[in-house]
Amino acid sequence: GQNIDQPTEMTATEGAIVQINCTYQTSGFNGLFWYQQHAGEAPTFLSYNVLDGLEEKGRFSSFLSRSKGYSYLLLKELQMKDSASYLCAVIDRNYQLIWGAGTKLIIKP
Amino acid sequence: EPEVTQTPSHQVTQMGQEVILRCVPISNHLYFYWYRQILGQKVEFLVSFYNNEISEKSEIFDDQFSVERPDGSNFTLKIRSTKLEDSAMYFCASSPGGAGTDTQYFGPGTRLTVL
Numbered sequence: 001g002q003n004i005d006q007p008t009e010m011t012a013t014e015g016a017i018v019q020i021n022c023t024y025q026t027s028g029f030n031g032l033f034w035y036q037q038h039a040g041e042a043p044t045f046l047s048y049n050v051l052d053g054l055e056e057k058g059r060f061s062s063f064l065s066r067s068k069g070y071s072y073l074l075l076k077e078l079q080m081k082d083s084a085s086y087l088c089a090v091i092d093r094n095y096q097l098i099w100g101a102g103t104k105l106i107i108k109p
Numbered sequence: 110e111p112e113v114t115q116t117p118s119h120q121v122t123q124m125g126q127e128v129i130l131r132c133v134p135i136s137n138h139l140y141f142y143w144y145r146q147i148l149g150q151k152v153e154f155l156v157s158f159y160n161n162e163i164s165e166k167s168e169i170f171d172d173q174f175s176v177e178r179p180d181g182s183n184f185t186l187k188i189r190s191t192k193l194e195d196s197a198m199y200f201c202a203s204s205p206g207g208a209g210t211d212t213q214y215f216g217p218g219t220r221l222t223v224l
Contacts, residue, residue: 040198041218042215042217043200043215044215045212045213048212096154096157096165096167098154099151099153099154
């Protein structure tokens with residue numbers, strides 16, 4: 001079967017750095033997305049990785065290792081508005097998005 | 110900035126009734142999707158649509174579901190006879206190309222409550 005694992009919940013302090021990990025076992029791989037979802041709202045796009053390495057975009061960076069089936073999302077200089085769920089999603093060989101359950105990030109002052 | 114829109118934002122219906130959820134994708138996008146998210150659970154793929162036909166569908170998308178692009182702008186999801194377990198947030202998304210290469214942009218969702 002297809003499986004995407006992320007921690008259920010993480011807590012971090014405003015101004016700090018947090019890393020959210022994602023491991024996947026899917027039938028094929030055509031890329032990995034990170035989305036942010038605030039409660040009751042739609043997912044919004046954060047990053048896309050298809051090649052190994054780090055993609056940096058402002059305060060957010062995403063890393064991929066295809067050989068390890070592993071990605072992480074790194075959030076720097078945390079702000080209160082970063083409190084949200086972070087969803088890892090993998091494109092499988094049929095070009096379908098397979099979603100993780102999401103990591104709820106709680107930011108404390 | 111162009112965005113995906115969905116109507117209504119909330120829909121309450123009685124079990125067994127038909128509902129139609131409406132979406133207006135981003136105008137130059139070619140691929141359209143429906144997802145659902147039961148409260149507190151993960152996002153689940155329902156169906157993808159390209160060139161006026163379904164390109165992929167999940168096991169959830171059974172005979173009670175259908176999609177249509179009735180004109181050049183709207184993309185609808187119809188649930189023929191709603192069940193209690195259909196209560197969820199339904200998200201429409203669109204992408205310029207297929208999911209293999211292009212980011213999907215999500216609408217704000219329709220919260221469906223079946224009583």
